Each structure stands twice: as C-alpha cells, then as structure tokens.
Amino acid sequence: MPAKTKTQNLTAQAYEKLRSDILACRLRPGQKIKISDQVSALGYSLGAVRESLSRLASEGLVVAEPNKGYRVASITQSELEDLTRTRVLIECQCLENAIQNGDLKWETRIVSTEFELSRITVQDPADPARVSAAWSESHRRFHEALVAACDSPWLLKLRELLFAQSERYRSVSVPLDTHKRDVLAEHKAIAQAAIARDTQAAVQAMRDHLQQTTRILVEANVMEDEAKSGSAG
Amino acid sequence: MPAKTKTQNLTAQAYEKLRSDILACRLRPGQKIKISDQVSALGYSLGAVRESLSRLASEGLVVAEPNKGYRVASITQSELEDLTRTRVLIECQCLENAIQNGDLKWETRIVSTEFELSRITVQDPADPARVSAAWSESHRRFHEALVAACDSPWLLKLRELLFAQSERYRSVSVPLDTHKRDVLAEHKAIAQAAIARDTQAAVQAMRDHLQQTTRILVEANVMEDEAKSGSAG
DNA sequence: AGTCAAATAATAATGTATTATTTTTCTGTT
DNA sequence: AACAGAAAAATAATACATTATTATTTGACT
Numbered sequence: 001m002p003a004k005t006k007t008q009n010l011t012a013q014a015y016e017k018l019r020s021d022i023l024a025c026r027l028r029p030g031q032k033i034k035i036s037d038q039v040s041a042l043g044y045s046l047g048a049v050r051e052s053l054s055r056l057a058s059e060g061l062v063v064a065e066p067n068k069g070y071r072v073a074s075i076t077q078s079e080l081e082d083l084t085r086t087r088v089l090i091e092c093q094c095l096e097n098a099i100q101n102g103d104l105k106w107e108t109r110i111v112s113t114e115f116e117l118s119r120i121t122v123q124d125p126a127d128p129a130r131v132s133a134a135w136s137e138s139h140r141r142f143h144e145a146l147v148a149a150c151d152s153p154w155l156l157k158l159r160e161l162l163f164a165q166s167e168r169y170r171s172v173s174v175p176l177d178t179h180k181r182d183v184l185a186e187h188k189a190i191a192q193a194a195i196a197r198d199t200q201a202a203v204q205a206m207r208d209h210l211q212q213t214t215r216i217l218v219e220a221n222v223m224e225d226e227a228k229s230g231s232a233g
Numbered sequence: 234m235p236a237k238t239k240t241q242n243l244t245a246q247a248y249e250k251l252r253s254d255i256l257a258c259r260l261r262p263g264q265k266i267k268i269s270d271q272v273s274a275l276g277y278s279l280g281a282v283r284e285s286l287s288r289l290a291s292e293g294l295v296v297a298e299p300n301k302g303y304r305v306a307s308i309t310q311s312e313l314e315d316l317t318r319t320r321v322l323i324e325c326q327c328l329e330n331a332i333q334n335g336d337l338k339w340e341t342r343i344v345s346t347e348f349e350l351s352r353i354t355v356q357d358p359a360d361p362a363r364v365s366a367a368w369s370e371s372h373r374r375f376h377e378a379l380v381a382a383c384d385s386p387w388l389l390k391l392r393e394l395l396f397a398q399s400e401r402y403r404s405v406s407v408p409l410d411t412h413k414r415d416v417l418a419e420h421k422a423i424a425q426a427a428i429a430r431d432t433q434a435a436v437q438a439m440r441d442h443l444q445q446t447t448r449i450l451v452e453a454n455v456m457e458d459e460a461k462s463g464s465a466g
Numbered sequence: 467a468g469t470c471a472a473a474t475a476a477t478a479a480t481g482t483a484t485t486a487t488t489t490t491t492c493t494g495t496t
Numbered sequence: 497a498a499c500a501g502a503a504a505a506a507t508a509a510t511a512c513a514t515t516a517t518t519a520t521t522t523g524a525c526t
Contacts, residue, residue: 009299010508011287035479045509047280050480051287054244058288060390066242067516069479079386086387093322153312154319157293158391243481268506278482283507300489302506 014044015052022061022072023167024130029075030224033062059161061168077223080169084214087162091210092203094147094159095190099199102149107195113142114191118184122174131174136167142187146194146206166213173213176220181212247277248285255294255305256400257363262308266295292394294401310456313402317447320395324443325436327380327392328423332432335382340428346375347424351417355407364407369400375420379427379439399446406446409453414445 018038021027038049057064063073098106117138124132143163150156186209193202217223251271254260271282290297296306331339350371357365376396383389419442426435450456 012299047283047508047510050280051284054284055287055291058291066245067479068518082385082387086385086391089322089326089388090391152315152319154315154395155322158319158323158394161391162387280481300506301491 010044011048011051014042014048015055017042017044018049018052019056019061019164020133022056023164023171024133024136025168025171027072029072029168031072033070033072035069060165075168075172075223077218080214080217080223083162083165083169084210087159087166088207088210090155090159090162091143091147092206094150094152094155095194095202095206096199097152097155098147098149099194099197099202101151102194102197106145106149109145109148110142110191110194113138113145114187117142117187122183129175131171136170139170142191146190166210169213169217172222173217176216176222180216183212186212243277244281244284247275247281248288250275250277251282251285252289252294252397253366255289256397256404257366257369258401258404260305262305262401264305266303266305268302293398308401308405308456310451313447313450313456316395316398316402317443320392320399321440321443323388323392323395324376324380325439327383327385327388328427328435328439329432330385330388331380331382332427332430332435334384335427335430339378339382342378342381343375343424343427346371346378347420350375350420355416362408364404369403372403375424379423399443402446402450405455406450409449409455413449416445419445 018027027033033053035046035049035053039046042049053062053070054064056062057070061073062070064070117135120132120135120138122131122135124130140163147156147159186205189205190202190209193205251260260266266286268279268282268286272279275282286295286303287297289295290303294306295303297303350368353365353368353371355364355368357363373396380389380392419438422438423435423442426438
C-alpha cells in the first residue's frame with residue numbers, strides 16, 4: 001500500500017473538492033450553485049453533494065436559500081473588515097497562548113514551515129492570475145505552526161474557521177499585492193518574534209500581517225459593496 | 234393562513250429536532266447515534282437525518298467516526314473549562330461592543346427579556362430533573378438581547394456557536410445549582426450594568442456568570458474525565 | 467399597440483424509497 | 497486468544513415523486 005492512501009468517505013471527498021473550489025474562487029463569490037451541475041462536474045452522487053453543501057452552509061462558505069438552492073457566499077468589503085477584526089482577536093489570542101506554551105518542537109516547526117513557504121512562489125505556474133495550491137497549503141501550515149502550541153482546542157477551532165474564510169479574500173488579493181507588500185518579511189517578523197517569545201512584538205506583527213490584505217483590497221476597491229451584494233455573478 | 238406557519242425544509246426540521254435532543258441531553262453525551270433509529274424516531278428520511286448529522290458534526294455537537302457512524306460529542310471537565318475560557322473572551326467582546334453601539338431599543342429588549350426570564354421556572358413541570366424548554370429559550374433570548382447591538386456579525390456567529398455548546402452543560406448543571414446560586418441576580422447584574430453603560434462592571438458580571446456554571450459542575454464532579462471519555466454511554 | 471397580470475410550462479430543489487456495496491461488529495468455533 | 501463466518505449498520509448510487517421557483521406565454525385592459 002502506498003504511503004498514505006487516505007480512503008476517506010466519498011462524501012468527505014466531495015466536500016473537500018467543493019470547498020477548495022470555493023476557497024480558490026473557482027466557484028465565484030455570489031454564484032449560484034446548481035446541484036446537478038456539481039454532481040456531473042465533481043463525479044459524486046447527488047446525496048454526497050447535498051450533504052457537502054449543507055456543511056459548507058453551516059460554515060458560512062455557501063448560503064442556503066430555502067427551496068431556491070445554494071449560492072457561494074458573497075465577499076464584500078464590510079464582511080472583510082468584520083472578518084479581519086474578528087480574526088485579529090482570535091488569532092492573536094492563539095498566538096499569545098502558543099508563545100506561553102510552546103516548546104522546542106513548536107519553534108522548530110515554525111522555522112521549517114516558514115522556510116518552506118519562503119521558497120514557494122505565490123503564483124500558480126499554470127495560471128499566474130491565481131494563487132498556487134502549493135503556496136496556499138504551505139501558508140496554511142505556517143500559520144497553523146505558529147499557533148500549534150496553543151492549549152485551547154476551541155480557540156484553535158474558531159481560528160481555523162476564520163482562516164478558511166479569509167482564504168477567498170487572499171485569492172483575490174494575492175495577484176494584486178506582490179509588488180505592494182513583502183509577505184515574506186511579514187511572515188519572518190512574526191516567526192522571529194514568536195520564537196524570541198516577544199509576545200508584544202509577535203502579536204503586533206500578526207495584527208499588521210492580517211490587516212495588510214484588508215488594506216490592499218480596500219484600496220484596490222475590487223469588491224462589491226453591501227447593496228449590490230447578490231447581483232454580481 | 235395562520236399567523237406564521239414556517240414551512241421550512243424537512244431537513245431543517247430534522248436538524249432542529251436532533252439538535253434540541255442533543256442540547257437537552259435527551260441524547261446523552263458520548264452516546265452512539267444509530268441512524269436508522271433516528272429515522273424512525275424523528276420520522277424523517279434517511280437523507281434528512283444524515284444531512285443533519287453532518288451539519289451537527291461540523292458544529293461540534295456530534296462527532297463523526299468514518300464508517301462507524303456518529304455519536305453525541307462527549308462532555309468533559311477539560312472541554313468545559315476550555316469552552317468557558319473561550320466563551321468569556323467572545324461573549325465579553327460582544328457585550329463591550331454592544332454597550333458602545335446600543336440604543337434605546339436595545340435597552341428595552343434587555344429589560345423585557347430579563348423580566349420574562351425571571352418569571353419562568355427553571356425546572357420542567359413534567360420532569361423536574363430537566364430544564365424546561367421555555368426557560369432555555371427565554372435564557373437564550375436574554376443573552377441574545379444583551380449582545381444584539383454588537384455590530385460584528387462574525388463575533389455574533391461565534392458567540393452563538395459557543396452558546397449552543399454550553400447548553401448541554403447547563404442541562405447538567407441547572408438541576409444542581411438552584412440552591413447554590415442566584416441566577417436571577419446574576420442576570421440582573423449584567424442587564425443593569427449594560428444599560429448603565431458601565432462596560433467594566435457588565436463585562437465582569439458576564440464573566441462571573443459564565444464561570445459559575447463551570448465552577449458548580451467542577452465542584453460537583455459529575456463529568457467524566459478525559460481518559461474515559463468514550464466509554465460512558 | 468403597449469403594459470400588466472394571470473395562467474402555464476419548464477426547471478430545479480426537495481423528499482422518499484430501493485438496492486448494492488463496504489465496513490464494522492458480533493458470535494461461535496477451534 | 498485467534499480466527500472465520502454471519503449479522504448489522506453505514507455508505508453510496510439511483511430512480512422517482514413531489515413541490516417550489518423561474519421563465520414564458522397568453523390574454524385582458526388601458
């Protein structure tokens with residue numbers, strides 16, 4: 001048997017696929033999701049897709065409209081601002097906690113994930129307008145490593161929820177911001193402060209990091225506003 | 234047509250029923266959920282029950298064991314402590330925010346829900362060992378009213394998630410604590426401080442309130458510990 | 467002729483039932 | 497205690513009926 005053939009549920013597979021399509025904005029924010037289309041596109045059964053959609057709805061990545069089906073949750077400036085504020089609260093709390101509890105293994109993981117991330121190009125080689133899946137995954141692992149030593153499962157769960165939400169905004173932001181910011185430096189700053197157990201500096205660096213995406217997107221004015229939220233397809 | 238016959242999804246109905254059974258501990262923590270039993274018990278189809286379970290799993294009220302089905306999430310002392318810590322963070326943030334933004338309507342709603350709650354007996358008339366559904370609902374509405382003026386949808390969403398989680402612990406706690414605490418006074422203290430716009434006092438009162446349940450349950454030592462988490466059915 | 471509204475048709479979501487496959491769990495034997 | 501086989505339960509696919517929404521047409525009225 002190969003290294004780790006995770007033979008997970010077909011439903012779980014459908015969920016993962018659908019989720020990653022949404023996070024990468026291959027399914028566009030606000031777009032109607034026709035279940036039968038997804039059934040043929042993903043190759044899973046109707047039930048599997050339905051179950052996945054209902055889970056995604058409870059996580060807030062899609063919205064369910066009773067008797068009308070599902071659509072991808074819209075992204076708006078005001079939601080991004082709210083999300084960022086909330087993320088700052090949760091993520092910094094996790095980070096503080098992790099700095100208190102972290103050991104050598106924690107530090108090592110931060111160093112290694114930070115290095116790996118620094119060596120992966122952001123843009124997808126196939127489609128430079130998109131974020132590469134490898135970078136996304138590496139970025140996720142780095143941020144996870146930073147807070148891995150946090151001893152509160154609930155805080156971590158909330159953090160993960162919000163991190164995923166932000167993913168879609170990153171998908172929109174990253175193509176814009178390569179020349180406007182130094183993401184590598186931001187990551188390095190957080191990592192170094194965390195390992196130096198400088199809580200103040202680490203939290204401040206994290207806050208800045210999270211607010212950069214928001215700032216750039218708001219300045220670029222690429223998002224729809226609240227009012228016309230539904231009409232952009 | 235009658236006043237408000239909410240003809241919602243059958244799946245949504247199944248979800249609500251299942252959720253309320255779990256929150257009221259009619260389905261005991263740790264218990265295996267046999268899907269076919271629930272299908273006959275609830276009277277909804279297999280698909281509806283499955284979809285509900287998968288949603289509840291993503292909310293953390295049930296845990297999914299691949300190919301083995303679902304079981305009600307266990308309640309443990311350490312989870313309660315973690316949950317309480319996290320709730321204090323979120324709930325106090327919401328409250329602070331609400332106090333900043335609240336208007337007369339907000340104050341009025343706090344007063345009315347607090348009064349209503351004070352006039353409902355905690356114990357279920359039919360089964361005094363259980364919390365009455367009416368009290369539960371009224372309690373939920375009171376806490377919701379307190380934070381209703383908070384302008385962050387994400388904070389409110391997280392708050393609601395954690396509030397529901399705590400419901401099960403309340404189900405276990407309330408029969409114990411009628412003689413050990415004055416819940417009414419706790420609620421009144423929060424309400425009054427909130428309306429007086431005394432952020433410090435309100436937050437402190439809220440924190441105390443949330444920690445009371447934890448304290449009582451820990452002292453009563455009624456919960457299983459981490460290790461034997463799964464074996465109690 | 468043009469506009470609005472009701473009726474109809476088409477599409478898609480919702481709900482149920484049946485069946486097959488796979489995995490886990492139980493049971494009896496060695 | 498280890499194993500094989502049986503039973504049970506979860507998972508999966510599919511077919512089909514029902515219901516709700518959306519689009520289109522028709523027809524009345526201005």
